[in-house]
Amino acid sequence: MTAKRIDGKAFAAGVRAQVADHVARLKADHGLVPGLAVVLVGEDPASQVYVGAKGKQTVEVGMASFEHRLPAETSEAELLALIDRLNRDPQVHGILVQLPLPPHLNSDLVINALDPAKDVDGFHISNVGRLGTGQKSMVPCTPLGCLMMLRDHLGNLSGMNAVVVGRSNIVGKPMAQLLLGDSCTVTIAHSRTKDLAAVCRGADILVAAVGRPEMITGDFVKPGATVIDVGINRIERDGKTKLVGDVDHASAAEVAGAITPVPGGVGPMTIACLLANTLTACCRANGLPEPQGLTA
Numbered sequence: 691m692t693a694k695r696i697d698g699k700a701f702a703a704g705v706r707a708q709v710a711d712h713v714a715r716l717k718a719d720h721g722l723v724p725g726l727a728v729v730l731v732g733e734d735p736a737s738q739v740y741v742g743a744k745g746k747q748t749v750e751v752g753m754a755s756f757e758h759r760l761p762a763e764t765s766e767a768e769l770l771a772l773i774d775r776l777n778r779d780p781q782v783h784g785i786l787v788q789l790p791l792p793p794h795l796n797s798d799l800v801i802n803a804l805d806p807a808k809d810v811d812g813f814h815i816s817n818v819g820r821l822g823t824g825q826k827s828m829v830p831c832t833p834l835g836c837l838m839m840l841r842d843h844l845g846n847l848s849g850m851n852a853v854v855v856g857r858s859n860i861v862g863k864p865m866a867q868l869l870l871g872d873s874c875t876v877t878i879a880h881s882r883t884k885d886l887a888a889v890c891r892g893a894d895i896l897v898a899a900v901g902r903p904e905m906i907t908g909d910f911v912k913p914g915a916t917v918i919d920v921g922i923n924r925i926e927r928d929g930k931t932k933l934v935g936d937v938d939h940a941s942a943a944e945v946a947g948a949i950t951p952v953p954g955g956v957g958p959m960t961i962a963c964l965l966a967n968t969l970t971a972c973c974r975a976n977g978l979p980e981p982q983g984l985t986a
């Protein structure tokens with residue numbers, strides 16, 4: 691079997707187009723412009739690229755972009771003071787602090803200083819608790835993007851066996867909660883799971899978010915399963931730098947029914963869902979109906 695390719699780049703373009711339509715209507719009907727503030731501390735090269743892409747795509751869908759690039763030596767007090775200003779700014783509906791932060795800054799403290807209603811990353815402890823208890827929350831962008839692609843490809847996920855490999859707060863745990871919310875039978879596995887390959891082979895839906903290049907090979911995949919590869923790993927091969935996922939794409943695609951590529955799979959959906967979350971936050975802040983199909 692050669693798996694169908696789930697094209698995250700094209701899917702993300704569709705999500706951005708829907709967001710742009712809603713933004714245009716918000717402006718025309720209510721004079722509202724959703725605003726997203728992105729905070730970057732330091733000069734991490736990948737983070738700089740992601741923050742640049744976030745600002746560009748925010749403007750492209752008609753939203754207001756507020757970029758705050760701070761030096762690596764920014765103190766916690768300075769960062770918290772900026773967050774406090776953004777929390778109180780009525781033009782800002784969404785705030786994102788790009789991760790990872792430099793090591794002298796306490797990420798949990800910083801994230802929990804955000805107004806949960808503006809936490810478009812869904813990382814604030816209150817949003818984490820809300821998601822875990824099935825209450826309305828802001829949903830982390832990468833898992834939300836995975837869920838959208840799964841629903842689009844499979845329709846109703848109810849009763850399916852889902853295995854999430856990886857237990858991070860950013861992807862693995864919220865992904866498991868979302869799949870549970872769609873009535874999947876969910877297993878969270880990780881690098882220390884006994885006979886990981888056998889556990890994965892039970893999955894109708896296999897989400898790889900373990901952070902190890904090409905660890906999930908074809909023998910981990912149930913024939914016909916849907917495989918979502920969240921990994922973004924830069925490796926050296928044949929003297930060149932190459933971007934690969936957590937899934938060994940070639941062998942997995944021989945067995946799976948459908949699979950996301952890296953690049954061009956989950957990655958582009960992360961930013962598209964950030965824009966969707968900012969739109970949702972703006973609608974909620976103004977007591978307007980939320981856009982359908984763009985939230986969990």
Ligand SMILES: Nc1nc2c(c(=O)[nH]1)N[C@@H](CN(C=O)c1ccc(C(=O)N[C@@H](CCC(=O)O)C(=O)O)cc1)CN2
Binds near residue numbers: 922
């Ligand atoms: N505050 C946050 N920090 C981080 C998040 C996040 O969701 N919130 N996620 C990642 C980085 N990230 C967005 O911030 C991100 C990663 C990858 C992509 C993407 O489009 N990747 C492309 C490949 C791009 C490349 O060549 O590097 C792809 O997969 O096709 C977008 C956003 C960590 N930090």
